[in-house]
Amino acid sequence: MAHGGGGLQMHAFLRRVVWSQLDNPYLREESDAAVLEVPPGMEAVFTTDSFVVQPLFFPGGDIGHLAVCGTINDLAMMGAEPAALSLALILEEGIEEALVEKVITSVRATAEAAGVPVVTGDTKVVERGHADQMYVTSSGVGWRRPGVVGGWRSVRPGDAVIVSGTIGHHGVAVLAARAELPFITELRSDAAPLHRLVKAALAACPAIRWMRDPTRGGVAAALNELAAQTGLSIELNEGAIPVAEDVRGAAEILGLDPLYLANEGRVLFVCAKEWAGRLVAALRAEPEGRGAVQIGQVGEAVAGGRVTVRTGWGGVRLVDMPSGEQLPRIC
């Protein structure tokens, strides 16, 4: 508990476990806030997410990696260049220092590889039995040129719906790690920072209307939100939706629909249909977008919006908004 008290032990702990690793000129100020230069003419984009994933470590990632990726991706989806991250830790009394250190090592590795520094943070400690080990909240600030992405208001009937790769890896990987299902331990989360992929996409395609990383609730939730906001129908082609064989198999065993599984390294794009081919080609040229493919299109207006999928048998199935907990504690 003393490590959260704001005193000597907290400072020693932070210096030893957190600051020494994340070291940069912002943190070296040891202020309660960081000062950032704003590139002239840019808008700021600001986001936050809490992470309560269980278990903390899973194939392909951990809570620290996830926090950095999730925050970078929320900025990237708005067309922003991520500039700075914050990291707020809520630790359970008695958590092993080595465990915190392992998470911070992962934060550092991911943030360094992404080129986005962690500039400010906070640490609180709660009594044993609370906060099962660790919760992480990260926020992010980025810069973007005004109007670089139109947003949902710019989506039109006929637009193409594109996904950057196979879906469902994160959801299945975390569930498998939690349930200790040995037969699917080879599945890995797709968690990855997507700002470089988005930058390449924006450079290649001036007609991107909307982007979203389909995290909690998966592709189904992200597209249902878009449908509800726009009042348009969104029509997917089941045969085009990329699902890796092992994810499909695991999802079947677990009774889950891949459209509802969380992703942490995929983007959904809506773009003008005449640009779809060029956007897919540009995505495939990037490591994070090799599996990019058009999975559907935006249809006509319908009261309240609607997402449907055309099955291999020629039928049409409604893709509902997930109604409750598909997979709790997935991020």
Added chain:
Amino acid sequence: MAHGGGGLQMHAFLRRVVWSQLDNPYLREESDAAVLEVPPGMEAVFTTDSFVVQPLFFPGGDIGHLAVCGTINDLAMMGAEPAALSLALILEEGIEEALVEKVITSVRATAEAAGVPVVTGDTKVVERGHADQMYVTSSGVGWRRPGVVGGWRSVRPGDAVIVSGTIGHHGVAVLAARAELPFITELRSDAAPLHRLVKAALAACPAIRWMRDPTRGGVAAALNELAAQTGLSIELNEGAIPVAEDVRGAAEILGLDPLYLANEGRVLFVCAKEWAGRLVAALRAEPEGRGAVQIGQVGEAVAGGRVTVRTGWGGVRLVDMPSGEQLPRIC
């Protein structure tokens, strides 16, 4: 748990309890990030804090009020005008909706009164028995003119040390609420947003070197940090340190030193000594600074820095960095 799942129930809950209250054009976008215009020529200031205070409601405030004040104050201490806040909730499964609503009502009231909108957020739900009811993480972005405050590097021997009012209210109020000590229930937390006070101070005094809100660890921790950073001694005059009678009485009963008690509505200033009188006068003209007074001065360099207090008896006592948990879960 379904309320944290990213699906229909979560959306309905957020719309009902959170968005409807905090309603503003940023939240109405229902994006994962908010877009902010940056005033030309300004730097950005970015901060984050998690709040795990127990109990959630205490005399003079609650976890929502505290989160808004704490975040605004971290920005203000850097000389920034707070522009936008984020709010990330970690809720315990089964928490009463009315309780969440009460906290959000408080967030709204404090944010509205301060003129700083909550522009983005996140909600996660963890199983019953975790997160005792609710943890709140808020981040903030503000704008400042480059160089508006020098920071600790600009502090010089001879500078005046000023506090904006009586100390220790927050620490004693939360402790009293937790311990249900009836004889001190009239004590109220000082939690308040301080950006207007700071703005008035900066307008009145061009020679402010450093500001800090003495939260966890109190005045002792804040000044020990400054002493360690600068390698200077800081000399306080015990008789000048303002402590309200009821706080002093409660602190004595509880065996606590007011210098170590948390504050959430006070600022410590260091300014050039020839400006001290004018700064104190300017602070006293503001509602949040009525009790402002000089409490000491910066002395010569000493290895590692040092904080001392001159007692009424002519002695000099060392004010150590708090070594462990003074008061856990105080913010």
